[in-house]
Amino acid sequence: MDPYALLGVARDADEKTIRSAYRALAKKHHPDLNPGKPEAEAKFKEIAAAYALLSDAEKRARFDRGEIDATGAETAPRGSAGGGGYYRQYAGDGGHARYSAGAEDFGGFDHDDLESLLRRAFSQGGGPGNARAGGFPLKGQDAHYSLAVDFLTAARGATRRLTLPDGQVLDVTIPAGLKDGQTLRLAGKGGPGVNGGPHGDAFVEVAVSPHPLYRRDGDDIIIELPVTLKEAVLGAKVKVPTIHGSVMLAIPPRSSSGTRLRLKGRGIRAGHQVVELKVVLPPGEEPELATFLEGWKPRHDAHPRAGLADLDREGA
Known part of the structure; x- marks a missing residue:
């Protein structure tokens, strides 16, 4: 085709x-x-x-x-049978x-x-x-390939086998921290040399597929972690997935959605994992919670939307 x-x-x-x-x-x-x-x-x-x-x-x-x-x-070459096709x-x-x-x-x-x-x-x-x-050695032609890998393979590193169009295979070492679109060079894995010259090289462009949980910021890994209202208000210790395995994370009391916590050394290479908290309300009705909030008078006044009116006037 x-x-x-x-x-x-x-x-x-x-x-x-x-x-x-x-x-x-x-x-x-x-x-x-x-x-x-x-x-x-x-x-x-x-x-x-x-x-x-x-x-x-x-x-x-x-x-x-x-x-x-x-x-x-x-x-079929143009011209005579012994013409341009050979060269x-x-x-x-x-x-x-x-x-x-x-x-x-x-x-x-x-x-x-x-x-x-x-x-x-x-x-x-x-x-x-x-x-x-009277010939002289010439390096063989370089070959260009592409390889798709998943997010965790690119982050942690691994070896993946690339199947070529002719059925041959190449074992490609994926270094930890490989980025989407990066090209790897495999020395001597290209076309054969001419007149005893060395083989060419193979260049493999890697496409990294996204992950449903993790996203990358340099060598840091970002993850959004849902927490309950109780965990956010009172604090808690919860299990958090990382690209290197799950760990326990201490959530400080009075945490809000958007609070960022850092897991040192749990990113790519020397990077870290950043955990963004997302407070999630209970899926069903909670009449006791509703009754409490109706009669609750906060000790400290909060104005979460302060400044929005000024910004709205500036944009008008």
Whole structure:
């Protein structure tokens, strides 16, 4: 299927648009978020393959020119059977080679690009494996992939297996504190080198899915903790989840909604966990509480909406 259609972007979409479309679809169809749904896994692989092609500037350009298909396989070369197709398979050294479709020399390649250097290297008889051909070692092409991970994996770190479009796998080490959109470099995991040169590198862009409980602020973790009216007024000790396991937290007496308490060292790396209290009233009727409040006269006057009138007049 057309990779542009798979990601739902126009053929002239810029890199940022393509990346945003991929992240949204990857989070929606990620197998970890769709357990027991093989169709989601299949869709996720299609999306990953489409992004792998369109996020690589050279591969995208070659696809747009019809030189490769949506799987990255070579299409029938233009011209004679022994012409440009041979050299095209060596195009790209980490994305730095330039292809010139309008050049007349060297089968359609610019003299100044890497392709012309390869031509000179192999000009005396053979291919990248012929040492006597005057060739020189060249680093293999870099590969670009994407990987979706959950919030806790990114926060705590782990190893995740990335399945490539061709069925091969890469074990990717996720360092603790990885951020959404960050790119990891896997040295030597790209394409094979030419004429004995080293392998290229693999670059893995990571998309981190949100968590229903935690949110991140730098290396701090923020969590909203519901508490009862009694716990807020009288104080209490309650169990609080953290990314490293549950701990007991002391709620001071006379706490209000919005009160922030800190759990030192319970964030990412040297960060902390910040607990925001949210006072929750009982779900049902509490006649005794209502009777008490009707006759209750606070010892200290409180004006929780003081200043709102002045702000309202300023906005008028």
